[in-house]
Amino acid sequence: MGRTRQAGHATLRSVETGPHSATRGRPATSGDVATTAADRRVFVRRWLRRPARVGAIAPSSPALARAICSSLPENGHPTVVELGPGTGVFTGEIQRRLGGRGRHLAIEVDATFAALLRGRFDGAEIVEDDASRLPDILATRGVGRVDHVVCGLPWAILPDASQTRLLEATAAALNPRGSFATFAYLHATPMTAARRFRRLLEASFEEVIAGRTVWGNCPPALVLHAFRPRRG
Numbered sequence: 001m002g003r004t005r006q007a008g009h010a011t012l013r014s015v016e017t018g019p020h021s022a023t024r025g026r027p028a029t030s031g032d033v034a035t036t037a038a039d040r041r042v043f044v045r046r047w048l049r050r051p052a053r054v055g056a057i058a059p060s061s062p063a064l065a066r067a068i069c070s071s072l073p074e075n076g077h078p079t080v081v082e083l084g085p086g087t088g089v090f091t092g093e094i095q096r097r098l099g100g101r102g103r104h105l106a107i108e109v110d111a112t113f114a115a116l117l118r119g120r121f122d123g124a125e126i127v128e129d130d131a132s133r134l135p136d137i138l139a140t141r142g143v144g145r146v147d148h149v150v151c152g153l154p155w156a157i158l159p160d161a162s163q164t165r166l167l168e169a170t171a172a173a174l175n176p177r178g179s180f181a182t183f184a185y186l187h188a189t190p191m192t193a194a195r196r197f198r199r200l201l202e203a204s205f206e207e208v209i210a211g212r213t214v215w216g217n218c219p220p221a222l223v224l225h226a227f228r229p230r231r232g
């Protein structure tokens with residue numbers, strides 16, 4: 001089982017602000033949609049209805065969206081899968097980075113969020129479904145292995161079996177050189193479920209790199225980048 005590496009400066013540049021970064025010298029337009037009061041209201045209402053599924057009372061910040069999407073390449077036509085898009089902060093950043101290239105499937109289990117996303121993002125295929133059904137979702141759309149998975153699922157509150165099922169499905173869906181990015185709230189990192197997730201992540205990928213903490217997110221969050229999936 002591997003260990004998470006804390007990114008040193010050189011690694012950080014290559015993962016979060018390096019040559020693949022689309023944020024350098026460009027305006028940060030992503031995520032602004034999700035900072036509206038209307039989106040916050042939708043988010044709180046969905047959280048009140050299904051707290052254990054939504055897992056947060058507010059959408060992530062644009063800064064977290066930029067950090068989590070930093071491993072998406074500027075070139076080529078990658079297939080990107082997004083898990084748990086919510087009101088679409090990460091969706092907007094993925095779309096901005098792809099700039100019409102490749103394919104972007106966003107899998108959201110909540111019908112209200114899925115409807116909102118469909119009205120907002122023409123370039124992404126919004127799939128209203130459970131992310132643990134990823135293999136079937138991809139197979140029915142004729143998608144083979146995918147290049148990148150960007151994940152907003154609330155790992156720290158998911159039970160053991162769900163964490164395992166979702167990570168297995170993710171690792172199996174990725175091509176051997178694919179990448180996986182997710183985030184963890186800083187205050188939750190000592191929690192049992194969060195630590196269990198970290199161990200599972202390290203068992204599922206050859207390399208896991210903890211990026212910088214995004215202090216501007218509420219609450220502050222840490223991005224985890226994982227590379228080279230291991231298959232069971």
Ligand SMILES: C[S@@+](CC[C@H](N)C(=O)[O-])C[C@H]1O[C@@H](n2cnc3c(N)ncnc32)[C@H](O)[C@@H]1O
Pocket residue numbers: 053054055056058059060083084085086087088089090107108109110113129130131132151152153154
């Ligand atoms: C913590 S919110 C993150 C939303 C958004 N990515 C953000 O950062 O603002 C978690 C999201 O995952 C969705 N979700 C939870 N379990 C899911 C599952 N099994 N399959 C797909 N989506 C799921 C929730 O409905 C919610 O939209």
